[in-house]
Amino acid sequence: MRETMVLLAIAFQLLVATSGSAQRCGFSGGRPAAEVPAPSLPEDEIVIPVVVHIVWQQPEENIPDARVFSQIEALNEAFAAQNIPDGLVPNLFQPFITDTGIRFCLATRDPEGNPTTGIERRQTPLTIAPGGTQELHYTELGGLDAWDPDRYLNIWVTRFAGGITGTATFPEEAPPQEDGVEIHYEFFGKGGTPPYDRGITTVHEVGHWLGLIHPWGPGEPTCDEDDGLSDTPLSEVTYQGECPFWLVFSCGTPDMSMNFMYYTDDACMAMFTPQQRDLMWATLNGPRSSLKTSDGCAFTPVSTEEVGTSPFRLWPNPNAGRFWFEADTGTVVEVYDVAMGRLMLRLSANAARKQVAHGLSNGTYVVVWLRDGRIVGRQRMSVLR
Ligand SMILES: [Zn+2]
Incomplete structure (x- = not known):
């Protein structure tokens, strides 16, 4: 062959x-x-x-x-x-x-x-x-x-x-x-x-x-x-x-x-x-x-030990077109439509809480938190209007 x-x-x-x-x-x-x-x-x-x-x-x-x-x-x-x-x-x-x-x-x-x-x-x-x-x-x-x-x-x-x-x-x-x-x-x-x-x-x-x-x-x-x-x-x-x-x-x-x-x-x-x-x-x-x-696309919970002590939060969840997030300076937040494999939003944190207005359609997304290019956490986010 x-x-x-x-x-x-x-x-x-x-x-x-x-x-x-x-x-x-x-x-x-x-x-x-x-x-x-x-x-x-x-x-x-x-x-x-x-x-x-x-x-x-x-x-x-x-x-x-x-x-x-x-x-x-x-x-x-x-x-x-x-x-x-x-x-x-x-x-x-x-x-x-x-x-x-x-x-x-x-x-x-x-x-x-x-x-x-x-x-x-x-x-x-x-x-x-x-x-x-x-x-x-x-x-x-x-x-x-x-x-x-x-x-x-x-x-x-x-x-x-x-x-x-x-x-x-x-x-x-x-x-x-x-x-x-x-x-x-x-x-x-x-x-x-x-x-x-x-x-x-x-x-x-x-x-x-x-x-x-x-x-x-x-x-x-x-x-x-x-x-x-x-x-x-x-x-x-x-x-x-x-x-x-x-x-x-x-x-x-x-x-x-x-x-x-x-x-x-x-x-x-x-x-x-x-x-x-x-x-x-x-x-x-x-x-x-x-x-x-296959569980290759399953949601992966990240344990507290893996995440470390740096806090990051995203709320409210579910949300209807607007959310707040908070994380250490240097943290990058990415929001994926997992079903389509597509990056929808990329945001930078600067230690202060930030409000984000988004046009995401109703559905479930995965939010990934990265530091120095490494995934340090992820969570689901639902959009419901
Ligand atoms: Zn062919």
Whole structure:
């Protein structure tokens, strides 16, 4: 498999050299659905804890937290079928737009149960591009170790050679230490490098990680192979570097070129189908079922000893658009929408009590107190109006 991937990587680099653009996906392997999966129950919902390992060489590869939060947001929007641009999905395919019931959160507990931001960073001593290498997955080899893949989706963000946008491991096809998704830093999150600047590379690769293959089947695009799903039409075109704004055809039928598992530009991808949802749920009820009971995003109470003696307080809680807080000078207070993995507010304390008016919508948030970049406390905050 690794030899095949190396050969493919070389082939991709040649392709990139001639086309001058990034290669959409480095995934190879996987297999078509053996049978049409059983429909998932409408009430199925899961929130998958995510850890992001940023392995960087040049400072620009050490992307800011905001880009990570925007990627979690992009994942949640895509898997919930939200924010689909008007006119992108032809009438023919509108009935197939599917909320998968799959959601993502940045981990709040590390494998040992300690509070975490869900983001790890390391400047690597590696001189080769870490993307696609074995070294990326091992701290002792210059990368960062995976967190238990039975409890977390591991995403490595790093530099790939040859402009490959990302790759992923198929269920049960990689050793646990290397299980997960790898994304080229330029194409991670929202606001990266066009035309892959909306976080869809990660959506596509997480699709592979949950058991989906490309609509044209496991090998080169041909009408002789398929993904095994009847609601993604037979296709022999990848739409790499394209954004069709008319109905496009191959193998005698219209292609669903706006499906996330094509190679289309980010702005032109919009949907999973019902059978893709069911196949991903077959993975979540099968080889990745332990994720359903992961505590990776659970609230972590911090004991008095861990917090130390410095007081910090936030009140009233719940509140209706306004709260007070008080903490030592130098304490940073961050408010997260954990379900969306998004930082909503960042405040600095200066020993005096401060009143904050906020526009947060009703819901539950986690407030994290940091000193010198270290989490010293956290608590839930509810907003009720
Ligand atoms: Zn792919």
